[in-house]
Amino acid sequence: MVKYPMKIVKQPGNIYIQLAKRNLERRVVRTILAAVGIIIGVFAISSMGILGNCLKVSVSNSFEDYSNEIVVYPAGGETSITENQVKQLDKISEIESVLPIYSSGTKIEYKDKSMYGAVYGIENEDLTSLVEIDNGKMLKSSSTGCVIGQELANFLDIKVGGKVTLEDTKLKVTGILKKRGMSPDVSVDNSIFVNPEVYNKIFTDNNKEYDFVVVKAKNVDDVDGVENSVKKILNKKDDKVFLSSVKNMLSGVEDALRYVSLFLMGIGSISLVVASVSILNIMLMSVTERTKEIGIMKAVGASKKDIMKMFVLESLILGIIASFIGGILSLGIVFVITDLILKDVSSLFDRGVFLYIVGGIGFGIITSLTGGVYPALKASKMKPIDSLKYQ
Amino acid sequence: MSDQVVELQEITKTYALGSNYIHALKDVNLSIKKGDFLTIMGASGSGKSTLLNLIGCLDTPTKGIIKINNIDISKLDDEQLTAIRRSNIGFIFQQFNLIPTLTALENIELPMVFSKVSEVTRQKKALSLLEQVNLDSKYATHKPYELSGGQQQRVAIARALANSPSLLLADEPTGNLDTKTGREIMELLRFLNLNGTTMVVVTHDPTLMHYSNRNVKLIDGEISNENS
Numbered sequence: 001m002v003k004y005p006m007k008i009v010k011q012p013g014n015i016y017i018q019l020a021k022r023n024l025e026r027r028v029v030r031t032i033l034a035a036v037g038i039i040i041g042v043f044a045i046s047s048m049g050i051l052g053n054c055l056k057v058s059v060s061n062s063f064e065d066y067s068n069e070i071v072v073y074p075a076g077g078e079t080s081i082t083e084n085q086v087k088q089l090d091k092i093s094e095i096e097s098v099l100p101i102y103s104s105g106t107k108i109e110y111k112d113k114s115m116y117g118a119v120y121g122i123e124n125e126d127l128t129s130l131v132e133i134d135n136g137k138m139l140k141s142s143s144t145g146c147v148i149g150q151e152l153a154n155f156l157d158i159k160v161g162g163k164v165t166l167e168d169t170k171l172k173v174t175g176i177l178k179k180r181g182m183s184p185d186v187s188v189d190n191s192i193f194v195n196p197e198v199y200n201k202i203f204t205d206n207n208k209e210y211d212f213v214v215v216k217a218k219n220v221d222d223v224d225g226v227e228n229s230v231k232k233i234l235n236k237k238d239d240k241v242f243l244s245s246v247k248n249m250l251s252g253v254e255d256a257l258r259y260v261s262l263f264l265m266g267i268g269s270i271s272l273v274v275a276s277v278s279i280l281n282i283m284l285m286s287v288t289e290r291t292k293e294i295g296i297m298k299a300v301g302a303s304k305k306d307i308m309k310m311f312v313l314e315s316l317i318l319g320i321i322a323s324f325i326g327g328i329l330s331l332g333i334v335f336v337i338t339d340l341i342l343k344d345v346s347s348l349f350d351r352g353v354f355l356y357i358v359g360g361i362g363f364g365i366i367t368s369l370t371g372g373v374y375p376a377l378k379a380s381k382m383k384p385i386d387s388l389k390y391q
Numbered sequence: 392m393s394d395q396v397v398e399l400q401e402i403t404k405t406y407a408l409g410s411n412y413i414h415a416l417k418d419v420n421l422s423i424k425k426g427d428f429l430t431i432m433g434a435s436g437s438g439k440s441t442l443l444n445l446i447g448c449l450d451t452p453t454k455g456i457i458k459i460n461n462i463d464i465s466k467l468d469d470e471q472l473t474a475i476r477r478s479n480i481g482f483i484f485q486q487f488n489l490i491p492t493l494t495a496l497e498n499i500e501l502p503m504v505f506s507k508v509s510e511v512t513r514q515k516k517a518l519s520l521l522e523q524v525n526l527d528s529k530y531a532t533h534k535p536y537e538l539s540g541g542q543q544q545r546v547a548i549a550r551a552l553a554n555s556p557s558l559l560l561a562d563e564p565t566g567n568l569d570t571k572t573g574r575e576i577m578e579l580l581r582f583l584n585l586n587g588t589t590m591v592v593v594t595h596d597p598t599l600m601h602y603s604n605r606n607v608k609l610i611d612g613e614i615s616n617e618n619s
Contacts, residue, residue, distance in 0.1 A: 015497060015504050022492040296488045299449060300550065301477025301505040303470055383469075385449045388488075 020314040034282045035322035037275030038364050042326025044268030046360030050334045052261020053352040056254050066184050066246040067220050070227060072213040075239040080209035085234055089215060092229045094222040099126040099214040102199045109165040110156040117152050118191040121199025131188055136160035136175030144198055145172040149189040150179040169202050184246045185214045223247045272367045279315050279371030287379045294379050295387030304380040311376035319368020327361040396558050396589045397423035397446055402455035404441050415441040416612045428590045430600050433609035440562060443593045447480055447560045448472045477506050481551030483561035487543040489535040495546045496531040502553040520549035524579060541572035561592045577602045
C-alpha cells in the first residue's frame, strides 16, 4: 500500500470557487477593468448618499438651538400682532417664553457712510435670550442706546461708543453682538436692536403693535402642541396669525436634501448599470473562449445547473470583491471631504452612513450578478457535441 | 440480455448541410457486451466519431433505438442524457481535453464533483486512480500544461474512470502521442478492460486492433464487416 503525502491532497476550499478564482486570475486585466466599473459605481452611490446624509445632519445640528422656536406673524389682512394677542399667548402652558418684537428696515448712517438694515425693538431680557454680546455691554432696560450686529459694525466701521443715526435720531452704540449667521427668528448680523420705548420714539407712526412674536416651547416635542393651541386661540374665526416653526421648516429642508441625495445616487446608479454591462461583456467573452471547456465538462457529467453555478459564481466573486473595495473607498474619501469642508467627522458615525455603504455594496453585488446571469445561462444551454468540436 | 452494455438498432444519423442531407450513419446495428474491447475502424468521414458520440449520449440519432445498460436513450432530454453520461460512461479524447485551470487531481475529481461525491471520498478515489493509471502522486498538483502528452492522457483516463463507469469510450486515444507512449496507453486500456471495463476505441490506426477482441469497420456510415 502506497502512502500518499496527505498535504498535497489538501485543497483550498470548494472546487467551484477555485475554478472561478483561477479563471478570474487568468484574465487579470479584463477582471480588473470590469472591477473598476463596479468600484466606481458603488463608490458613486455610497459617497453621494453619505454626503447628502452628512449635509442633512450638519444642517439639523446648526438649527438645533432654535428647534423649540415658533415665530408668529400677522396673517393675510392683518398688519400686526396686538398686545391682547400676546397676553393670550402667555396663557398657553407649554410655552416657556413669549418674545414680542417690533421690527422695520431703515437707512443707518454713521459718519459719511450708510447702509440699510433691520431695526428691532425688543425688551432687554428677551434680547438676552436670543443674542450674545461680543464687545461692549448689553442693553439695559432703561437704555436709550443700541446694540448692533457684527457685519453692520464692520461695514460702517462703528466702534463701541460711536453714535449711529437713523430716522434723524442719534443712538449710542453700547455693544456689538456675536455673529450668528442665518437664523429663523431675528436676523442679527446686519441689524440694530433697541428698547421698545426707543423704537416707538423713532418710528412714531407705529401704533404700538408688534410685527411678530417669537414663542419658545418648553420642549421640542411640545412644538406641534403649541402650534395647535396658538391656532385654536388666535385663529378662532378667521386666520389672524400664521406660524412658522423651525422644526417644520427643518423637515422641509431635510426633505429637499433627501431628494438631492437621491438624485445624486440615481446618477451613481447609472454608472453601476454601465458596470453591469461590462461584466456581461467579459463574461460573454469568457463563455465563448471556454466553449470547449464547457463541452468537456458536460461530457464528463456537468448538468446545466453545475455550469450555471460555475459562471454565476465568477461574476459574484468579482462583484463582491469590487463592491467592498468601492464601499471602503467611499467611506475613506467621504471622511476626508467631511473633515475638510464640515471640519466635523462626527456626522459620519451616523446609522445612515452605514446604511448607504451597505446599500451601495449590496447594489453593486446585485448588478454584478445580473450581468453574469445571461452569459451563465448561455453557457449552460450549450450542446456538448457542438462545444466539444469548437476550436 | 443483462450483460448487454450497448445496443444499437437500425441507427441512422442525418445532418443537414445546406439543402443537402448527409447520411453520417445508415441502419447501423451493433451490440456491445460487458467486457468487450471493441475497436471501430474507418477512414475519416466514415461516421466512426458520429457513432461514438451516439454511444456516448452526446448526440441523439435521427432514427433507431440506442440502449445503454438497457435504458432507451433515444427519447431522453439533455439533463437525462447528462445523468446517463455521468454515471455510465467515461470519455477519452485525442486531445486529452483536461481543464487547464485545474490540477491533475482536480481534473480526476471533476466527474465526482458533478455526481456530488464528498470531498474526502473524492480525493481518496482520485489518488487511487492516479496510482491505477501509473502516474506518480507527485504529479497530483501539476496543471495540465506541466505534464507530457502521455501523462495528460493518463490523467484523462483516470478522470474517465472516476465515477466507475461500465463503459469507456476513446476517440483516437493515441492520435497525439508518439508510438511508444501510444503503446503504453493502449496497454493501460487493455489492463482496465481485463479488470472488467467495457472499452470502445475509435481509430484509423490498424495497429490498435491488436488490443481488441472485436473490430468493426465503417465505410460511408455502414458497418462493412465485423471480425473477432
